[in-house]
Amino acid sequence: MSVLAGDFTGCSVLIYDTDGNHLISTIVKEHDRGEQQIKINRMPSELKANDDCKVFLLSSPTPCEFSGKLKKVGGSLSIALFQGQEKENRGATRYAVSTPASIESLIVDGEAHKLQNPVNVTLINISTSGVRFRAPYYSFLDGDTFRMNLIISNSKKNITAEVINYLDNEAASSSDYGCRFMEIG
Numbered sequence: 001m002s003v004l005a006g007d008f009t010g011c012s013v014l015i016y017d018t019d020g021n022h023l024i025s026t027i028v029k030e031h032d033r034g035e036q037q038i039k040i041n042r043m044p045s046e047l048k049a050n051d052d053c054k055v056f057l058l059s060s061p062t063p064c065e066f067s068g069k070l071k072k073v074g075g076s077l078s079i080a081l082f083q084g085q086e087k088e089n090r091g092a093t094r095y096a097v098s099t100p101a102s103i104e105s106l107i108v109d110g111e112a113h114k115l116q117n118p119v120n121v122t123l124i125n126i127s128t129s130g131v132r133f134r135a136p137y138y139s140f141l142d143g144d145t146f147r148m149n150l151i152i153s154n155s156k157k158n159i160t161a162e163v164i165n166y167l168d169n170e171a172a173s174s175s176d177y178g179c180r181f182m183e184i185g
Contacts, residue, residue, distance in 0.1 A: 007033070008028045012157060020093065036080060037071070038079050039078045056126065062128070066083060067081075068080060095125060095127065101133065101148050102149050103118060104118045106145070119135055121177075132178050140175075143162065159185075162180055
């Protein structure tokens with residue numbers, strides 16, 4: 001199935017310049033699959049029509065990334081999508097973000113257990129296959145599975161992910177956790 005076969009209308013979208021600098025997070029107003037473009041509410045001030053960009057869509061069940069070109073058609077803003085991919089290899093782009101999120105439940109033996117106090121985290125980067133975030137020191141271990149709530153442009157995403165690695169920073173009393181997506185809802 002083609003990456004563009006799904007409908008991205010209503011999905012959160014993060015737009016980056018070609019150097020990977022985050023410019024704007026917004027929601028897809030409309031996805032025109034025939035023209036292979038998405039329509040958005042506002043254009044990043046750093047870009048103008050016909051500029052190239054990178055597009056990261058938090059689509060369900062799999063995030064997608066594209067090369068894109070900003071277009072202005074009448075009063076509407078759109079991005080033509082090119083070279084989409086559903087899955088990342090280790091050499092694929094990780095997009096820097098600094099977005100708060102909260103982990104509200106751990107999953108043990110396939111069953112969600114709500115935490116009495118959610119763990120507040122800060123996303124460091126995101127890719128098509130996972131996310132890296134910073135949390136209080138020793139919050140999680142390799143193999144821990146959790147549900148995270150993430151809000152981008154007033155759109156809430158529930159993400160189920162598994163910790164695959166972590167790096168402790170004792171001096172800062174925090175750890176950075178690398179996780180792979182299991183489900184995005």
